[in-house]
Amino acid sequence: MASIELKQIHKWFDTAHVIDGVDLLIEKGEFVVFVGPSGCGKSTLLRIIAGLEEASSGSVLIDSQDVTANLPSERSLAMVFQSYALYPHMNVRENIGFALKTAGLEKKLIDEKVDETAKILELNALLDRLPKQLSGGQRQRVAIGRAIIREPKGFLFDEPLSNLDAALRVNMRLEISHLHKKLGITTIYVTHDQIEAMTLADRIVVLNKGQIVQAGSPRVLYNKPNSAFVAEFIGSPKMNMIPCFSEDGNITLQLGSGKKTNIKSPGKQTFKMGARPETIIFTELDKADLIGKLVLCEYLGSEQFAYVDCGDALLITVRIDPTTEMEIGIEVGLSFDQSNLHFFADSGLRIEP
Numbered sequence: 001m002a003s004i005e006l007k008q009i010h011k012w013f014d015t016a017h018v019i020d021g022v023d024l025l026i027e028k029g030e031f032v033v034f035v036g037p038s039g040c041g042k043s044t045l046l047r048i049i050a051g052l053e054e055a056s057s058g059s060v061l062i063d064s065q066d067v068t069a070n071l072p073s074e075r076s077l078a079m080v081f082q083s084y085a086l087y088p089h090m091n092v093r094e095n096i097g098f099a100l101k102t103a104g105l106e107k108k109l110i111d112e113k114v115d116e117t118a119k120i121l122e123l124n125a126l127l128d129r130l131p132k133q134l135s136g137g138q139r140q141r142v143a144i145g146r147a148i149i150r151e152p153k154g155f156l157f158d159e160p161l162s163n164l165d166a167a168l169r170v171n172m173r174l175e176i177s178h179l180h181k182k183l184g185i186t187t188i189y190v191t192h193d194q195i196e197a198m199t200l201a202d203r204i205v206v207l208n209k210g211q212i213v214q215a216g217s218p219r220v221l222y223n224k225p226n227s228a229f230v231a232e233f234i235g236s237p238k239m240n241m242i243p244c245f246s247e248d249g250n251i252t253l254q255l256g257s258g259k260k261t262n263i264k265s266p267g268k269q270t271f272k273m274g275a276r277p278e279t280i281i282f283t284e285l286d287k288a289d290l291i292g293k294l295v296l297c298e299y300l301g302s303e304q305f306a307y308v309d310c311g312d313a314l315l316i317t318v319r320i321d322p323t324t325e326m327e328i329g330i331e332v333g334l335s336f337d338q339s340n341l342h343f344f345a346d347s348g349l350r351i352e353p
């Protein structure tokens with residue numbers, strides 16, 4: 001395992017500035033997840049770290065050694081992609097051992113290493129099978145096995161589970177987490193899946209337009225997003241964002257005719273107030289901070305989300321008790337938990353009240 005450091009990485013594709021000054025230090029053994037909207041540069045950044053793509057400027061350091069000019073094979077990093085390209089004519093044993101065979105290791109040693117790797121991934125019973133005789137999850141494990149056997153200093157995963165069905169994704173997610181705990185290899189993992197990001201990461205790095213917007217533990221990102229962008233990106237369903245202004249130290253919600261609340265203003269003139277769905281409750285109309293019409297309830301078994309139309313195209317999401325059955329179309333009052341509100345300036349940056 002190794003530390004991986006990025007210093008002022010920039011990448012241009014012709015006139016497109018795809019990576020825009022990324023600085024990041026990943027500690028030995030850390031599990032870092034890159035998230036961000038499609039096209040924000042996650043794969044490009046990962047490929048630059050792997051050496052598959054050349055940075056336009058900046059440097060990549062592995063264990064404090066500058067490897068910017070090194071070939072992928074000289075970086076000791078193993079990359080696992082979404083499409084796990086196994087050799088179709090080789091069985092599992094040959095697929096896993098292939099890198100060692102090309103490196104010229106003795107057959108006996110290769111067999112030992114393959115057995116060891118197969119044990120970690122619980123593939124021992126499948127060593128004689130061809131890839132076409134395996135399920136998607138088993139193939140993905142073989143692909144990981146091929147990476148592990150090289151004893152890499154770091155793992156790079158680019159959306160490795162997005163081709164798998166939902167049940168298998170959960171299994172593989174647990175396996176990857178388990179594997180990381182067991183081997184402790186420094187890992188960078190790209191995903192667009194909220195749950196993968198929240199459950200796997202020691203630290204989540206949120207990217208937008210080629211820049212790091214915020215990097216922090218899942219808890220920090222969820223509870224203290226530094227911007228409206230991160231606030232809305234982390235968490236599903238999304239944080240509600242309500243345009244507001246302040247008057248006499250209290251907040252007025254900019255909805256319909258405007259509703260003055262007794263929520264204390266964070267001090268700015270105009271701003272957005274963010275409230276997560278689980279921090280809003282239904283209340284009597286005369287006590288409500290906000291009134292709207294219930295337009296939809298999404299029942300998910302263990303959870304339920306109510307969508308309330310508050311006018312001006314603002315649909316507020318409220319997490320409600322799943323056992324409640326509500327009549328669609330009625331007027332409902334909403335009340336915010338004042339200790340759990342977030343405020344963002346017009347620039348998008350967090351305001352600390």
Ligand SMILES: Nc1ncnc2c1ncn2[C@@H]1O[C@H](COP(=O)(O)OP(=O)(O)O)[C@@H](O)[C@H]1O
Nearest residue numbers: 013016018036037038039040041042043044045
């Ligand atoms: N080889 C390439 N040539 C030109 N543009 C590219 C190339 N690879 C990626 N891009 C562009 O760079 C941006 C970032 O791409 P990518 O890193 O794949 O995003 P992500 O993985 O976050 O979805 C996108 O706008 C994409 O179209």
Ligand SMILES: [Mg+2]
Nearest residue numbers: 042043044158
């Ligand atoms: Mg990508």
